[in-house]
Amino acid sequence: MSLGRRSAALFAVAALLLSGCGGGGDGGGDGGGNQAGGAETTTIEWWHIQNIEPMLPVWDAMAREYEKAHPNVKINITPIENEAFKAKLTTVTQSGEAPDLFQTWGGGVLDQQVQAGLVKDLTADVAAWPSPLLPLAVQPYQIGGKTYGVPYDIGMVGFWYNKALFAKAGIDEPPATWAEFLDDVKALKDAGITPIALAGNAKWPGHYYWAYLAMRVGGLEALKQAAETKSFENPDFVAAGQQLKQLVDLQPFQTGFLGAAYETPDGQAAAVGNGKAAMELMGQWAPTVQRDAAKDLGDDLGFFPFPAVEGGKGTATEAFGGGGGFAVGADAPPATVDFLKYITSVENQRRSVETGAFLPVVQGAEDAIKDARAKVVAENLAGATGFQLYLDQAYPPAVGQQVNDSVAELIAGSKTAEQVTADITQTAKSE
Amino acid sequence: MDTMTRLDGATEPREAGRRAGDRPARRFRLRAWATIAAFLLPALVLFCLLVVAPILLALYASLFKWNGFGVLPTDFIGLDNFTRLFEDEIFLGDLWRGLLLIVLSVGVQLPLALGIALLLNQPMRGRAVYRLLFFAPYVVSEVIAAVLFTMVFSPEQGLANRILTAIGLEGLTSTWLADPSTVMYTLFIVMTWKYFGFYMIIFLAGRQAIPSEVTEAAAIDGANTWQIFRHVTLPLLGPTIRIGVFLSVIGTIQLFDLVWVLTGGGPIHTSETLAVTMFQYGFARYQVGYASAISVVMFIISLVFALGYQRWVMRRDIEGAITGMKDHR
Incomplete structure (x- = not known):
């Protein structure tokens, strides 16, 4: 019966469409632990807001270097403009997911993300890192005595x-x-x-x-x-x-x-x-x-x-003032924290600071500041007796x-x- | 709604009675329904998924205090979001500003578009070029238009103030978008520039559908230009004008992108529209429940207007269309 065949075909098309929608929906957030054949490849979804020079190529380079040193890790970078990032993250987190590594400014928004169980507690990891972070710079990312984010830049108004x-x-x-x-x-x-x-x-x-x-x-x-x-x-x-x-x-x-x-x-x-x-x-x-x-x-x-x-x-x-930092998604693969440690190392901090875009957040990177005006800010910050986040x-x-x-x-x-x-x-x- | 009941005329009692024992016809009808269902299903599923489900979800979320994190809201607060709306100065301001823009659009923008459409209907040299020029702004994206006009209305370096100064009208220079008392009118200027071309084109199309015999007959009967316009052209343009008003009002209620890029709703909320306020609450303040309540109110306003307008104002135009369909069945 021709009618039967037709409607069967239509159902098939509809089913395809639906499964297509479903498949597209959860592609955004997770990305962790894909098992491909024998070798395990881990993919890290990284959302940052340095979508322009000078930091865009620097972070790109760091990711490629890390991939080279760790062949089983793949880093997917999504650079997004500041305001667009906020809107996009809100949309994604509504589905209960978060990227593996993403921009945060700490404070109230991070607190809400912590309460929603979207971000990982990094207290123990960060304490074991070889390059100590400046306490002033970490402060915005500490909530209830725990550290939920790692800074990459700090500054003041x-x-x-x-x-x-x-x-x-x-x-x-x-x-x-x-x-x-x-x-x-x-x-x-x-x-x-x-x-x-x-x-x-x-x-x-x-x-x-x-x-x-x-x-x-x-x-x-x-x-x-x-x-x-x-x-x-x-x-x-x-x-x-x-x-x-x-x-x-x-x-x-x-x-x-x-x-x-x-x-x-x-x-x-x-x-x-x-x-x-x-x-x-x-x-x-x-x-x-x-x-x-x-x-x-x-x-x-x-x-x-x-x-x-x-x-x-x-x-x-x-x-x-304030700065910029990264939070790690609750379901992120373990390599994410290791990669974060890599980009926060003294050597890589110096590379970032040398571009003039950031002020250092780890001890021992201060001398990488080249710009005289950035030095003034860094000195004021170093002599600060107290700090208030925006x-x-x-x-x-x-x-x-x-x-x-x-x-x-x-x-x-x-x-x-x-x-x-x-x-x-x-x-x-x-x- | 009207269309639905008329389309399934078979279930109407008088027809059903006549065909009750008619078996082959009934089987045919059943099969026809199966075909209709099969053809409708994909579109219907998509429609439900992309249109109905978000509306229901917004309705649901509007009853909760929810910051948007997590899969579904949990903190049920009933209609509190809606009662809060009616104490919210910004929201109430949005309603007033929306009304102002609707009045200006219907009262100024549409008559302007109609006037230019009628002018461009006259035989004249370079008519096609004029039509193209006037329609061009509508083709430009909202964002580009808005960025362009932030430059034109820039207080110090803007084109608008420079031209006014150059032609000796310093008194008319203004800070335009930067002044709470002028921002809405400046916004309206940009809206008119952006959208009047669209209405001009549909009015022009409507005008060209009027056979020249009618106006010629009126002229032979001794009607002057104004009388021809008032008693012949205007009534015959009725359906076009009614749909123009409809599109204009609905478009104004939902106005977002132009305002967002032009002023962001500022200064101090004086150019915010419902959609901008909704975005601010949803994406800047993370009060998704409250933002959903605003979107629900927007939806209700649009729906009530659309249904009421179709029922009372566009009744004749729509009835024509449906009668036509019935004949073709």
Whole structure:
């Protein structure tokens, strides 16, 4: 019967389609322990965010070297752009899987991944490694006394300023206190110079101001406590918001800063690189991005740590920043940890640091820093008496984003310092 | 829904009664159903897998507090996500902004597209070139268009401000996308640039389907240009305009990519749409349950609008189509 044959064929096609879908679905995450014939080949799925020069080829080379030394290991590299990585990882982890080796910033997101049982506890492995990691650099990846990630880069946020523009405004040395800082902003404005470039639309650069002020006024302990009690209703945080409001009221930012992005040709980094704005509060990567988006200021570009606030509980030597690290998926093959150890070795750290992209996270790689400006950051970091991870990484994602959103509203003038702490608290309580 | 009940006319009581004892016909009918089922099955399975299942999953997830990790959510909170929505300033703002964009699209963009379509229907030199030029923006990808306009509306180096300054209109220069009070209108300018060509083309097609005898007859009867437009062209364009409004409204409710690249929803949420807010909650805040609730509301709004609009506004147009099908059976 022709009809029967036809429908049978259709069923077959449908079945093929379905099995095709099913087969494609679980190809992404696992990848571990494929047994091919007699020889066991292990495949490591590696997702990193160094999708551009200079680190893309360096990590590629390290993977190939490791494969050569271990013929039974194959490393599949997926380089993904920063924001795309976050979205892609979220999608994959929803299926309960994680890549074998993947980018992490530690803090709140890593904590959620740990709770979901997606990442491996690396405490014992890391303790046995020959090249000791800097305690400061490992801190963001330690949760409840256990280590769930290994850093490859560490840095801090501070003011990057244009020495020539500061001289033009008659400022001899960088400010040491918030009051001096505000005076300098006024002096720059009086000299017809835009004092600060800010990427208002990106939000995270704005949160640096509030976070640093909160650290200087309330101290590191206050921020830690806020995370534990889920309450940011602390008069010190309100005071920090008011200090920020004082700065905003001086109108120190470039025209249209509320819509500005960070790394576009008319964004924050470019404004400083082009000499249109005198400074920006940014991490250790600022010179690189300025060079990419506009041009390199060379020796005119200086760095000073965030000033102290008079009468505050924090000191000017406490650093705020973060880095990048790797977490290992819960079901990853054992070779993954060994490979991680390989790329974190002193020799390979030196190779990475020499590109100028990273600052060292293992002892003994400091002298590989070539760039004078990177050295300044490394020195400040080495002398730091305390360390706070970026708030949008340290706290659970929803709280971190709320900090960014609320501070952006404070800077735009639509929320008060009190509303900022109230909104963050409300989000923290609901988590 | 209408189509379904009409298509299986055989089960309607009056026909069923007439054919109850008709055995060969019944067997034939049964076999026909088997054929239909066999042909429908692959598409139906894919449809269920790719359309129905995600909708049901979103509905399910919207009842949970879930950060998206793990296979399925466990922390059931009932309708809390939905009650939270109606206290969420950003979400309520999204509704207002969506309404504003719909009003502007239907009130400004579509009439503009109609006007240009009618102009380009006139015999003139280089008509094809104009048609191509006006349609071109629609072919450009949303992301490219958005990147282009972030440059055009850049406050300091942007083309828009430079042109305004060059022609002596410094007073009209603005920070465009960077100012909470102008960002929505700037967004609308970009939307219009991007999409009016599409509506122009469908209006043009609709206009060309109107036989010239009708307008000529009106002209002979002494109707002036406005009267011909108002009483002949416009009513005959009715079905085209109604589908244009429908596509425009649905498209605006779901607007995402253009806004995402242009402003990311900023500054301070003043250009966020429902879809952008959903993405922010889902992928930046990892509140997948809450984001699902937003997507469910988006779905309901679109569905209610689509069904209501088809039922009340496009009724005549659709009935025509179905009657036609019945005749062909």
